[in-house]
Amino acid sequence: MSPSIEVIRADITALGEHVDVIVNAANSGLLGGGGVDGAIHRRGGPEILAACRELRRTTLPDGLPAGSAVATTAGGLDADWVVHTVGPVWAKTIDKSETLVSCYRECLRVCDELGAASVAFPTISAGIYGWPMADATRVAVETVRATPTQAERVLLVAFNEAAEQGYGAALG
Template structure:
């Protein structure tokens, strides 16, 4: 698996799947979540409402992931994951690592060969960029070493600011 970092707008990435740093409601929000909902168009919200109506009536749990079509995005799929919120006392790095691993599980189930991640939980959820980067890179590397993980060939961390890019580039170089 190739793992890389880049500065950019995840809503414009040419990948099979992009990961949305969602909230548990799946109904849109701020930051990456709001940008993805806006760029994907109103059918994304409709698909998320359908998930809430059917398979996820209580919302998506922290650390889990679920997919919808990408609709108006370049990506074929959006994989929604809910990161832990430090401000709400969710400080377990295993929950954060689960966001990346479960997103890759879903990507593999979909047949996605390329996946783009944002810095899940590094924004309004209060996690330090260096902590998110370290956990994310370790989780992706651990997932890629598991049997049957060769389906996903390319993982890109697409980051919206220089501090996040620097943190992820450092984490990638350290391992």
């Protein structure tokens, strides 16, 4: 099944409506950081950090590899779960696009395991990881469209005008 895809310009931690899953563009340590990751940890509260620490203590002692995804509680966010994924750092000389594609596929796979009907994605790797916005938004749209999922609704959350325009162009 192909989900409906919507683009909204918003703070992913304060969408103004409940979604089943909010995706976190995390770092491999899973213990918070800057950008989306820091905002999710701050707004979601200590439950998210505690769940991430437990993952590090048990199943992910070396951290979450780039392109993978894992779920935790959403804490105080208006969602049931947070699905954490680690995007690749953009490099002009090394093609890491398959890792970025994997982030979206793996998040949708985890969403399906959770039975999630709705998921909100940030623009993975387009912030501090330096991925060019037009390409990051194109990869997001193409991957969501091409990945079979049980999710009925995917929100692509644009944090700025460039992301919003990139998603608009990619959706056609």
